[in-house]
Amino acid sequence: MAILTDLGALVWGYIIPFLFVLTIVVFFHELGHFLIARLCGVKVAAFSVGFGRELVGFNDRQGTRWKISLIPLGGYVKFVGDDNAASVPDRAAVEAMSEEERRGSFMGKSVGQRAAVVAAGPFANFILAIVIFAALFSIYGRSYSVPRVDAVHEQSAALEAGFMPGDVVLSVDGEKIQSFGDLQRIVSISADIPLAITVERDGKEVDLVATPKRREITDRFGNVQKIGLLGLSQNTQPDDRYTVSFGPLEAVGEGARETWHVISRTGIFVAGIFSGREDADQLGGPIRVAQYSGQVATLGLAALMNLAAVLSVSIGLINLMPVPMLDGGHLLFYAYEATVGRPLPDKVQDVGFRIGLALVFMLMIFATFNDVKSLVGVDVGW
Template sequence: MELLKGAATTLVSYGPPFLFVLTLVVFFHELGHFLVARWCGVAVKAFSIGFGPELVGWNDRHGTRWRIALLPLGGYVKFEGDENAASVPDHEALAAMTPDERASSFVGKSVGQRAAIVAAGPIANFILAIVIFAALFTLAGRQIIAPKVGDVAAQSAAAEAGIEKGDVILSVAGTPVESFNDLMRIVSVRAGEPTALTLDRGGKTIELSVTPRLVEEKSRFGIQRRGLLGIRASLDPADRTLKTYLPHQAVVEAVKETWFVVERTGAYLGGIVAGRESADQLGGPLRVAQISGEVAEIGFSALLNLAALLSVSIGLLNLMPIPMLDGGHLVFYAIEAARGRPLSERSQDMGFRIGMAIVLMLVVFATWNDVVHFRSL
């Protein structure tokens, strides 16, 4: 009972920021599908934010039903010839169509056009993240903390490697670093891996090798696992500056930031498959709601930053080669392009059923992680 009360309190307290973040990300994902479909001449039957019973809806002049539904955990675009929101073909309806009707259906388009429509959703998520990051970098700038060592913990990985107070880190694992945050980001994903450091010590360039240690830290967002050197940033105000960017510079930095999130997320998922990472950090809607609420208390800029991070994550998730997801559809289209003909209806139907089972298992697993997380609070 206490667990249910805690979950209810979380939803009531954090609901508005959660809905804002999720709706923004889902809307742009589906808008990507929608715009490319219209460009390819596909008739769009419905554009829905959420699932289930319709709360608000209207029809545009092209016959598309725009709707906001009761369950806000996602959305979909339904094309002419689709049987359901997952774009599974309705073969009976397709067989009954006239040539003109079939030409405006999703199935009636070339494999290249269908692939473009499907890929447009995740691509829109990446574009949204870049736009948000660029806007934040232009309007608010970035706090840059010089990669200068302010202190070294005793018996830490840094101390054993010979890093000293006052050293300025120039590069980590061959990657130049501009700020202490860059340093922490690279090190956080290299726990247990010997890592080359280039540093400046009183005008002299020194090469060292250090192996970050894996640490587990419990926070209000759950267990965080990362690599740690055991150093702190300099507290000297002269080593902290606010860097502002012109719009074109901000876009370049935003692309780098988006790529970093892609790379880090991919490394984590790969670590789960390889057994190096624990899957208990995968969160479901309750965890996202909690994080949204906590971040909203910091400020609107922080909430937008979270939306950008979530947008990248959803883009990557949808590119996974699982039937029912965009990546699964792209795999089918790649096979179709290679064979010169689509897979049989039976094979596609079996694939969609397997994909549905996998997606449901992922949802259940993530929700269970949320339950365990809230029990530990």
């Protein structure tokens, strides 16, 4: 009986929230490909949520097979003339087509149309994030707390930089700071990076330079993260906290700014991993996403949708990486074709797709290993 209870808690507490978030993000990614493909006259053979054996499905009037498949960890749009779900062309099938059939295939379209179809998936993820953020801001508004420093910790980066209690942070590297949360988000991904910070002190502006120190922290769910810290704390007074309400159009603008913030900060973090400044063991895979989904779900639907928006941005960015098999790899091939006037030789593309597939699998294995290591708390000395 206890086993059944634990299994039910696992399913409803982690798996269902994870699949809810992942399905939303993947569906809109593939919908972006699908809509622009239809706009460009590309015939779509299948639209699948999930991989593997089909569970349920139907054909629409255009001949597209819409289906839900057995393995709910992604999805794909398959165009006429594709060899597989990654839009690798089936050249033999394309050559065997009539002229009219070829015009309706993905490979029969111009390089600009193909690039638009491929880019539409990641950009649909960004649009989804904007819509989710805008809806949340429109419904709940946005809470701010005046970025006033109440205490400066001993032996901290803030103390070394000259912060004093009562300072109000105005900007970081020229970026205006509206809330203490804005400061925390910038500092957390800026470990070991000097930051030019302007504060208001006794009615005057004072310029400081502080370098956040990398520290391990444990969040409310027990997850350990390595982030940058200045060593400041805030005891928010009622007068320092306020909520801003947004109309529909204002909420869209705020949603776009929040989406751009997530894009830029994610880009900084990924660049830090490649440069060696950030630890690669912070990369997570499906297990960690499921874990976070379940944890965030306990905070309510709004928090879970916020996670969906952040994940949508991440999926969009990952797919734009210039790796064959991903959307960015296809765009790289098309950029070559547009520049030179002819596509890469078939053999070169085939090798590129194989290398891309290997890289994607290696990344998945590495991320999953990080997930397992995080769950069991093992230090393997990366």
